[in-house]
Amino acid sequence: MLDERKIRILQAIVDDYILTAMPVGSRTLSRKYMKELSSATIRNEMSDLEELGYLAQPHTSAGRIPSYLAYRLYVDRMMQVGHLRKDEVQQIRNTYDARIHQMQETLSAAARAIADSTNYTSVIVPPESSGFRLRHVEMVPVSESSALLIIVTDLGVVKDAVVRIPDGMPAEQLHMLSQLITEHLQGCRLEDIATLLPDMARELHMHQELFGQVCEVVQRQLHREDGASLLVGGATNMLAHPEYADLDRARALLSTLESKDRLYQLLQRSRGLQMTISIGPEMDIPEMRDCSLVTMSYTLGGQDLGMMGVIGPVRMNYPRVVAVLDTIRTTLAQALGESTGPPPAEG
Amino acid sequence: MLDERKIRILQAIVDDYILTAMPVGSRTLSRKYMKELSSATIRNEMSDLEELGYLAQPHTSAGRIPSYLAYRLYVDRMMQVGHLRKDEVQQIRNTYDARIHQMQETLSAAARAIADSTNYTSVIVPPESSGFRLRHVEMVPVSESSALLIIVTDLGVVKDAVVRIPDGMPAEQLHMLSQLITEHLQGCRLEDIATLLPDMARELHMHQELFGQVCEVVQRQLHREDGASLLVGGATNMLAHPEYADLDRARALLSTLESKDRLYQLLQRSRGLQMTISIGPEMDIPEMRDCSLVTMSYTLGGQDLGMMGVIGPVRMNYPRVVAVLDTIRTTLAQALGESTGPPPAEG
DNA sequence: ATTAGCACTCGTCTTACGTGAGTGCTAACA
DNA sequence: TGTTAGCACTCACGTAAGACGAGTGCTAAT
Numbered sequence: 001m002l003d004e005r006k007i008r009i010l011q012a013i014v015d016d017y018i019l020t021a022m023p024v025g026s027r028t029l030s031r032k033y034m035k036e037l038s039s040a041t042i043r044n045e046m047s048d049l050e051e052l053g054y055l056a057q058p059h060t061s062a063g064r065i066p067s068y069l070a071y072r073l074y075v076d077r078m079m080q081v082g083h084l085r086k087d088e089v090q091q092i093r094n095t096y097d098a099r100i101h102q103m104q105e106t107l108s109a110a111a112r113a114i115a116d117s118t119n120y121t122s123v124i125v126p127p128e129s130s131g132f133r134l135r136h137v138e139m140v141p142v143s144e145s146s147a148l149l150i151i152v153t154d155l156g157v158v159k160d161a162v163v164r165i166p167d168g169m170p171a172e173q174l175h176m177l178s179q180l181i182t183e184h185l186q187g188c189r190l191e192d193i194a195t196l197l198p199d200m201a202r203e204l205h206m207h208q209e210l211f212g213q214v215c216e217v218v219q220r221q222l223h224r225e226d227g228a229s230l231l232v233g234g235a236t237n238m239l240a241h242p243e244y245a246d247l248d249r250a251r252a253l254l255s256t257l258e259s260k261d262r263l264y265q266l267l268q269r270s271r272g273l274q275m276t277i278s279i280g281p282e283m284d285i286p287e288m289r290d291c292s293l294v295t296m297s298y299t300l301g302g303q304d305l306g307m308m309g310v311i312g313p314v315r316m317n318y319p320r321v322v323a324v325l326d327t328i329r330t331t332l333a334q335a336l337g338e339s340t341g342p343p344p345a346e347g
Numbered sequence: 348m349l350d351e352r353k354i355r356i357l358q359a360i361v362d363d364y365i366l367t368a369m370p371v372g373s374r375t376l377s378r379k380y381m382k383e384l385s386s387a388t389i390r391n392e393m394s395d396l397e398e399l400g401y402l403a404q405p406h407t408s409a410g411r412i413p414s415y416l417a418y419r420l421y422v423d424r425m426m427q428v429g430h431l432r433k434d435e436v437q438q439i440r441n442t443y444d445a446r447i448h449q450m451q452e453t454l455s456a457a458a459r460a461i462a463d464s465t466n467y468t469s470v471i472v473p474p475e476s477s478g479f480r481l482r483h484v485e486m487v488p489v490s491e492s493s494a495l496l497i498i499v500t501d502l503g504v505v506k507d508a509v510v511r512i513p514d515g516m517p518a519e520q521l522h523m524l525s526q527l528i529t530e531h532l533q534g535c536r537l538e539d540i541a542t543l544l545p546d547m548a549r550e551l552h553m554h555q556e557l558f559g560q561v562c563e564v565v566q567r568q569l570h571r572e573d574g575a576s577l578l579v580g581g582a583t584n585m586l587a588h589p590e591y592a593d594l595d596r597a598r599a600l601l602s603t604l605e606s607k608d609r610l611y612q613l614l615q616r617s618r619g620l621q622m623t624i625s626i627g628p629e630m631d632i633p634e635m636r637d638c639s640l641v642t643m644s645y646t647l648g649g650q651d652l653g654m655m656g657v658i659g660p661v662r663m664n665y666p667r668v669v670a671v672l673d674t675i676r677t678t679l680a681q682a683l684g685e686s687t688g689p690p691p692a693e694g
Numbered sequence: 695a696t697t698a699g700c701a702c703t704c705g706t707c708t709t710a711c712g713t714g715a716g717t718g719c720t721a722a723c724a
Numbered sequence: 725t726g727t728t729a730g731c732a733c734t735c736a737c738g739t740a741a742g743a744c745g746a747g748t749g750c751t752a753a754t
Contacts, residue, residue, distance in 0.1 A: 025747050038697050043748070061704045061747050102507065136487040140499050148499055152487050157497065160449065160504045175522075235583075236601040239594060247592060254583040372716050385728050390717070408716050408734045 002052070008034070009045050010054055011078045014066045018315050021242045023063030068314070071279045071292070075318050082319040084117075084327055092117060092327055096335040103127075103156050103336065108231050110308070110332050115234025117324045120312035121257060122233040125267045127305040129158050130191040130222050137181045137214070139174040141165070147174055149217060153190065159221045163213040177207065181214070194219050230260040230267075243290050243313045256287045257311070267307045270295040275322070280314045292316050296325040300336050308332075349399070355381070356392050357401055358425045361413045365662050368589045370410030415661070418626045418639070422665050429666040431464075431674055439464060439674055443682040450474070450503050450683065455578050457655070457679050462581025464671045467659035468604060469580040472614045474652040476505050477538040477569050484528045484561070486521040488512070494521055496564055500537065506568045510560040524554065528561070541566050577607040577614075590637050590660045603634040604658070614654045617642040622669070627661045639663050643672040647683050655679075 012033040016024045026039040026046060034042070046064055049055045054073065055064040066074070084092075095113040096106060107124050114122035132153035139147045145167050150160045165174065184200055185193055194215060201211035235257045244250040256262060266283060270276040278293045294316070295309040308328065310321045359380040363371045373386040373393060381389070393411055396402045401420065402411040413421070431439075442460040443453060454471050461469035479500035486494045492514050497507045512521065531547055532540055541562060548558035582604045591597040603609060613630060617623040625640045641663070642656040655675065657668045 023747090027747075039747090040697050040699095040749095041695085044696090047749080057748090059704060060749095061702085061745095063747065135489060136495075138485050138487070138497070140483040140485070142482060142499075142501070148483075148503065150485070150497060150499070150504065152489075152495055152497070154489070156495065157504070157507045234605075236598060236605055239598045239601065245594060247586065247594065247597075250594075251583065251586045254586065258581075258583055370716090374716075386716095387728050387730095388726085391727090394718080404717085406735060407718095408714095408736075410716065 006045055006049060007078065009042060010049055010066070010070060011074065013046075013055065013064060014070055014074045014078070017066055018317055021315055023058055023065050025063035028063070068280050068282070071314060075277045075279070079319050081326075082323040084323050088117065089327055089331075092324075093331055096331065104229075106332070106335050108233075110328055110335075111231040111233035113233075114308065114310060114324060114328055115237055117327075118310055118312070118317075118321050119234075119237050119240060120310050120316065120321065121235050121237055123263055123267060123309045123311065124231040124233075125264065125307045126229050126231065127155065129153070130189065131303070132158060132190050134182075134185050134188050134190060134193060136186070138178045139163070139165075141169070141171050141174055144168060149214060151218065151221070158190070159217060161217045161220075163210065163217070165210060166207075177210070180204075190218060190222060194222065230264050232257060232260065232263070238311075238313075241313050241315075243315065249290075252287045253291070256285070266293065267295060267309055270297075270307060270309075272297055272304050275325075277318065290314055292318075294318065294321050294325060296329055298329050298332050300333055305336075353392055353396060354425065356389060357396055357413070357417060358421065360393075360402065360411060361417055361421045361425070364413055365664055368662055370405055370412050372410035375410070415627050415629070418661060422624045422626070426666050428673070429670040431670050435464065436674055436678075439671075440678055443678065451576075453679070453682050455580075457675055457682075458578040458580035460580075461655065461657060461671060461675055462584055464674075465657055465659070465664075465668050466581075466584050466587060467657050467663065467668065468582050468584055469655065469657055470610055470614060471578040471580075471655045472611065472653045473576050473578065474502065476500070477536065478650070479505060479537050481529075481532050481535050481537060481540060483533070485525045486510070486512075488516070488518050488521055491515060496561060498537075498565065498568070505537070506564060508564045508567075510557065510564070512557060513554075524557070527551075528558075537565060537569060541569065577611050579604060579607065579610070585658075585660075588660050588662075590662065596637075599634045600638070603632070613640065614642060614656055617644075617654060617656075619644055619651050622672075624665065637661055639665075641665065641668050641672060643676055645676050645679050647680055652683075 009029065012029055013024045016028070016032065026042040029042050030037055030039040046055060050057065050064060054067055054070040056067050057064055092113045095109045095116075097109065104126065107126055111122045111124045114124075132155050134151070135154055136150075136152040138150045138152070140150070141147045142162065145164060146162050147165045147169075148160055149163045151158045181197070181200070185196060188196060197211055197215045197218070201208045235254060238244055238253060238257075239250055244253065262285065266278075266285070270278075273295070274297060276293075276295045278295075280289050280292060283291070283293060288311075290313060291311055292314045293309055293311050295307050297307055298305050308325065310316075310325065312321065356376065359376055360371045363375070363379065373389040376389050377384055377386040393402060397404065397411065401414055401417040403414050404411055439460045442456045442463075444456065451473065454473055458469045458471045461471075479502050481498070482501055483497075483499040485497045485499070487497070488494045489509065492511060493509050494512045494516075495507055496510045498505045528544070528547070532543060535543060544558055544562045544565070548555045582601060585591055585600060585604075586597055591600065609632065613632070617625075620642070621644060623640075623642045625642075627636050627639060630636075630638070630640060635658075637660060638658055639661045640656055640658050642654050644654055645652055655672065657663075657672065659668065
């Protein structure tokens with residue numbers, strides 16, 4: 001059904017179409033890729049491939065373009081992942097500024113690096129904070145009746161929020177309370193704190209209201225599922241590709257990218273999977289019918305942190321994108337390791 | 348030279364062109380705006396206005412479009428600032444989520460609100476931290492040899508960064524040091540701390556290295572002039588306007604908006620000024636020749652915080668933009684007041 | 695099974711032309 | 725003297741027609 005030669009021809013078509021974005025004709029194929037076959041032979045094979053559903057003709061007298069099925073076959077069985085040149089890897093490394101020590105900033109540097117290296121659009125989902133482990137809680141008075149609550153975990157400051165405090169509570173007492181919480185809950189997962197904290201408050205019979213507020217802040221941090229913190233890089237890179245020469249389509253896509261909620265949902269589907277490739281219609285989002293998404297998870301000390309991805313035209317340079325993501329995955333782990341201290345293993 | 352009637356005609360032309368983006372003809376003008384004048388009369392006047400440099404003709408047999416000079420005249424002397432409807436103001440108010448208490452998030456909500464209300468692109472420059480007053484310093488150990496330094500000012504957490512500490516320094520001592528710094532420098536402007544801190548370290552004859560690092564962090568925060576924290580909203584709104592139907596031009600503009608450095612420079616020019624309007628070429632940025640920029644400063648408790656602005660086509664609806672910015676200025680002050688506690692006056 | 699040859703298809707580019715909005719000029723009018 | 729009606733002229737835009745050429749499918753020869 002799909003013999004060796006058909007596969008070779010199909011691969012050549014996909015490769016060429018990825019390169020040029022133009023329908024590929026039999027003559028071109030014979031000249032550029034397979035001199036030993038005549039165009040007529042290739043025509044026959046192409047005709048077969050079309051019947052099998054791997055190729056499509058925009059119109060009768062044009063060359064063929066790969067169908068989604070062809071891309072699926074391509075990424076599953078035909079493509080060979082590329083390698084980045086040394087200097088390209090070095091350039092990516094350089095984007096992690098040694099002076100930044102906050103995860104958010106490191107991730108956003110990574111997002112930019114991906115976008116620059118691929119000329120597509122990148123997305124990064126920051127880690128779910130539920131698995132973070134508490135390192136320190138501190139409350140700092142900011143007025144007579146309010147204080148700034150700062151929650152520090154093994155991966156940096158997670159949240160700072162204003163809480164109401166009993167009028168005139170001295171800084172000293174706030175610190176003691178903070179210390180109390182810190183000592184009791186240090187090393188616990190944020191997720192568990194939401195339940196442990198109320199228990200603790202009950203036991204102590206004091207400041208239930210304040211503890212409640214702290215609890216609420218943690219809760220809100222955990223349920224921040226709106227993709228508000230999604231990092232997108234190079235959104236306008238999409239405009240550089242001919243599939244978005246049509247302004248209306250370009251606008252539709254860009255506004256989809258701007259409203260990060262749907263993107264977040266999309267990335268969430270691949271959560272935890274080492275690598276996924278979704279091609280066009282497989283994503284079930286009308287505006288992204290002509291896009292593909294390549295995702296990869298990133299880790300720290302063997303622990304899954306979050307997802308990153310590249311969005312580009314279906315006619316995406318998959319080998320290169322995979323190579324870039326792979327490089328980022330490695331360099332990101334190093335950068336995060338440096339910026340957050342030792343791995344978050346023990347308690 | 349510019350009599351009453353010429354001004355009325357010019358104003359009608361600008362108004363209509365802002366509305367339709369199409370060259371305005373004498374007949375249209377006579378029908379829609381000034382029924383008492385015939386098209387021929389208007390033609391004569393338009394001819395004069397063209398000679399004076401206020402109008403231009405895309406080609407011989409088209410209507411006239413306003414020149415930059417005309418827009419300048421329009422914003423300086425002719426336009427009357429609009430008013431937002433009650434429900435529009437309410438909608439803006441709604442975007443400030445009562446649950447967010449961090450300046451950065453409030454500002455980014457404001458950026459979104461501006462973009463949504465105007466359908467143009469918004470930019471906000473967050474406050475320079477140099478004028479912030481120190482409220483609290485805290486160092487939290489994150490490993491044997493490193494600690495997280497958190498600097499809190501009257502406007503929230505300004506900076507958290509990792510610093511090296513002498514091996515094995517106990518949390519208790521870190522806290523005492525933090526307390527020492529807090530007590531000495533509370534209420535000082537961040538700008539001054541860079542000089543006060545070394546003095547303090549010298550006096551105490553201890554931990555000069557650690558103090559030096561804290562100092563460095565503050566310094567870096569102060570010299571963060573790269574616009575990295577610039578907030579941009581609705582960048583793709585630009586695509587909705589016909590002047591960017593040309594993809595190349597659209598791409599050039601969008602990438603200018605994405606590289607925030609130049610935007611930052613631009614906004615910086617108007618620093619502190621209540622309101623400025625820059626029209627097209629007045630900005631001296633080639634990619635933005637067809638854009639205008641309206642800026643407004645925002646304040647808190649009478650103190651200048653930063654700048655916000657709207658970028659749109661030269662053919663921008665200036666009255667509405669000014670009205671929106673004015674509304675944001677007011678509501679933003681309220682939102683910031685709520686989120687940061689009492690005004691940052693005393694020491 | 696492969697290939698050369700050939701008629702055919704059909705999108706794209708070019709050219710030509712009609713249409714209509716808008717102008718400038720002139721002459722008449724108040 | 726300012727205003728207006730009339731008219732010839734200009735020129736972007738849209739449509740239609742034709743040339744071109746890349747590519748196909750089919751047939752017949754190898």
